[in-house]
Amino acid sequence: MSEIAKPVPAVTPQMVPFFDAARQGELKVQRCTECGALRFPAREICAECLSRQHAWVRVSGRGEVLSFNIMHQAYHPAFAAEVPYAVVVVKLEEGPAIVSNLVGVKPDLIRCGMPVEVVFEKVNDQISLPKFRPRAAG
Amino acid sequence: MSLRAKCAIAGLGATRMGRNFDHSNAIGFAIEAVELALADAGLKRSELDGLLVNPGVTWMTNPMASFDLQQAMGLRDLSLTATMNLGGATAGAMVMHAAQAIDAGMANMVACVFADAPLKPPRPESAKKGAGSAAAYGFARGLEGAYGLFGVSAQYAFVARRYMHKFGATNDHLGAIAVAERQWANLNPAAQFHDQPLTLADYHNSRWIAEPFHLLDCCLVSNGGLCVIVTSAERARGLRKPPVHILGMGQGHTGGDPIETLASGAPIAKRVAFKMAGVELSDIDLAEIYDCYTFTVMVTLEDYGFCNKGEGGPFVADGRIAPGGSLPVNTGGGQLSSFYMWGMTPVCEAVIQVRGEGGERQVKKHDVALVSGNGGILSTHSTLVLGADA
Numbered sequence: 104m105s106e107i108a109k110p111v112p113a114v115t116p117q118m119v120p121f122f123d124a125a126r127q128g129e130l131k132v133q134r135c136t137e138c139g140a141l142r143f144p145a146r147e148i149c150a151e152c153l154s155r156q157h158a159w160v161r162v163s164g165r166g167e168v169l170s171f172n173i174m175h176q177a178y179h180p181a182f183a184a185e186v187p188y189a190v191v192v193v194k195l196e197e198g199p200a201i202v203s204n205l206v207g208v209k210p211d212l213i214r215c216g217m218p219v220e221v222v223f224e225k226v227n228d229q230i231s232l233p234k235f236r237p238r239a240a241g
Numbered sequence: 242m243s244l245r246a247k248c249a250i251a252g253l254g255a256t257r258m259g260r261n262f263d264h265s266n267a268i269g270f271a272i273e274a275v276e277l278a279l280a281d282a283g284l285k286r287s288e289l290d291g292l293l294v295n296p297g298v299t300w301m302t303n304p305m306a307s308f309d310l311q312q313a314m315g316l317r318d319l320s321l322t323a324t325m326n327l328g329g330a331t332a333g334a335m336v337m338h339a340a341q342a343i344d345a346g347m348a349n350m351v352a353c354v355f356a357d358a359p360l361k362p363p364r365p366e367s368a369k370k371g372a373g374s375a376a377a378y379g380f381a382r383g384l385e386g387a388y389g390l391f392g393v394s395a396q397y398a399f400v401a402r403r404y405m406h407k408f409g410a411t412n413d414h415l416g417a418i419a420v421a422e423r424q425w426a427n428l429n430p431a432a433q434f435h436d437q438p439l440t441l442a443d444y445h446n447s448r449w450i451a452e453p454f455h456l457l458d459c460c461l462v463s464n465g466g467l468c469v470i471v472t473s474a475e476r477a478r479g480l481r482k483p484p485v486h487i488l489g490m491g492q493g494h495t496g497g498d499p500i501e502t503l504a505s506g507a508p509i510a511k512r513v514a515f516k517m518a519g520v521e522l523s524d525i526d527l528a529e530i531y532d533c534y535t536f537t538v539m540v541t542l543e544d545y546g547f548c549n550k551g552e553g554g555p556f557v558a559d560g561r562i563a564p565g566g567s568l569p570v571n572t573g574g575g576q577l578s579s580f581y582m583w584g585m586t587p588v589c590e591a592v593i594q595v596r597g598e599g600g601e602r603q604v605k606k607h608d609v610a611l612v613s614g615n616g617g618i619l620s621t622h623s624t625l626v627l628g629a630d631a
C-alpha cells in the first residue's frame with residue numbers, strides 16, 4: 104500500500120545550518136550578533152535591533168509547552184491516520200518559541216507548562232526534525 | 242480638528258449571504274453590494290468619487306482589487322481608491338480612510354466594499370483541496386506543515402488554549418458566546434442560521450476542529466458582498482436614510498506573539514476612538530464585536546474594559562450579551578451565526594441598529610454603537626464609534 108508522504112520542510116539556504124545541526128542531534132537557533140536576541144525560524148534581519156548580522160547557536164533543547172492544540176481535521180492526507188493529534192508550541196528556556204509535536208505522550212495528557220526536552224526524528228538523509236518529549240521538571 | 246461626527250455612513254448594501262451562487266465570483270457580489278448601497282442612499286453611481294476595497298480570500302489573486310472593481314462597474318474619474326488588507330480590521334480602517342479623505346477635501350462620496358465567494362456549487366466529482374497553508378497569518382513558527390499544523394483555526398487555538406490555562410476559562414464560556422449569538426441570529430431573517438436554534442449541549446456536541454475549538458466556535462463561510470458609503474455629515478443629511486455618524490475611530494496593532502500577550506489592540510484603538518467621540522464605556526448601547534471565533538469576543542470585551550482581564554468567561558456566561566441581556570453584542574448573530582464578511586459584518590449590523598432598522602432584533606436604546614474589527618490573530622484592531630446624533 105502506498106503511503107502519502109508528510110510535507111518535508113524546504114531546506115532554504117538560510118536554514119542550512121539548522122538542518123546541519125539537527126542531523127547531529129543539536130538544536131540551533133539564530134542569535135543576533137549585535138544585540139544578542141535569539142530567534143527561530145531563520146530571518147535575515149533582527150526584529151529587535153534591525154541588525155543583519157547573526158550566528159547560529161546551540162540551545163539546551165529544554166523548554167515548556169507554551170500552548171497546544173489538538174487537530175481533529177486532516178488538512179493534509181498524510182495526517183489522516185493520525186487525527187486527533189496534537190501540535191505544540193514549545194517555549195525554549197532561552198526564549199524562542201518553536202512549533203513541534205510531542206512524542207511519548209497522548210494528546211489528552213498534554214498541559215500548558217509541561218516541561219519538555221528535544222529529541223530528533225530522522226525523516227531522510229538530509230532532514231531530522233526536532234520533536235519534544237516530557238522531562239522531569241527543573 | 243477632531244473628526245468627531247464630521248462624516249457619516251449614508252448607504253448600506255448587503256447581498257444575500259451564505260450558500261448562494263447569485264454570482265460566480267467575488268467581483269459580482271461586490272458590484273451588487275455597491276448597487277444596493279447606492280439605492281439605499283438614493284445616489285447615482287456617477288456620484289461616487291472614492292472606492293476602497295477589502296478583497297476576500299478568493300479575490301486576492303489580483304493585488305489591485307479596487308481597480309478590478311472600478312473597471313468592472315464602470316466608475317470614472319475617482320479621486321480616491323485603495324485595496325486594503327488588515328484582515329478583520331480592514332472594514333473599520335476603510336471607513337476611517339474614507340472619513341479622513343473626505344475631511345481633507347480629497348473625496349466626497351466613498352464606497353467601502355468587501356466581497357468573497359469561497360463556496361462553490363456542488364460538482365459531480367468534487368475536487369478536494371490538499372494541504373492548507375500555514376503561512377497565511379504572518380507568524381513565523383517554524384516548520385509548521387511538517388508537524389501537521391495547518392490553517393488559521395489551529396493557530397488561533399494555541400492562543401485560546403493558553404488563555405484558558407492562564408485564566409480558567411472553559412468551553413462552557415466559549416459556548417455561551419456561540420449560544421448568545423445564535424439567539425440573535427434566530428431574530429435575523431438575513432442570518433444563515435436564522436432557522437436553527439442552538440443549545441449549550443448542541444455546542445458541546447459539535448465536532449472538534451482544533452481543540453479547544455469546536456466547529457461552533459468557528460465563524461461561518463459565506464458568499465456575499467457588503468458595501469457602506471461614507472460621505473460628509475452635511476451631505477448625508479440630504480440623503481434618503483438618516484445619517485449614521487462616525488463619532489470616533491481608532492486603530493491598534495500590537496505586534497508580538499498573541500500566545501504570550503493574550504490581548505488584542507483594542508486598548509490602543511479604544512483610547513483614540515473614545516477620546517474623539519467623547520464617550521465612556523457606559524455610553525455604549527450595543528457592541529458589534531469581531532468574532533472569527535467565540536474566543537475573540539471574550540478577549541475583545543475584556544480589552545475594551547467591559548470586564549477585567551481574564552474575566553471574560555464568567556462575564557458572558559449568564560446571558561449578559563444575549564437578547565434581553567444588559568449588553569447586546571453581535572445583535573445580528575455575528576460571524577458565528579449570521580454571515581462571515583470579515584469586519585464588514587459588525588459594521589453592517591451597527592448601521593442597521595443605529596438606524597433602528599433591526600426589526601425583531603432591534604435593541605431599545607441604540608444611540609451609540611461600538612464596532613470592533615480584528616485581524617491577524619488579535620494583531621490588528623480597528624474601533625468605530627457610531628451614533629445617530631451628531
Ligand SMILES: [Zn+2]
Pocket residue numbers: 135136137138139140149150151152153154
Ligand atoms: Zn538584534
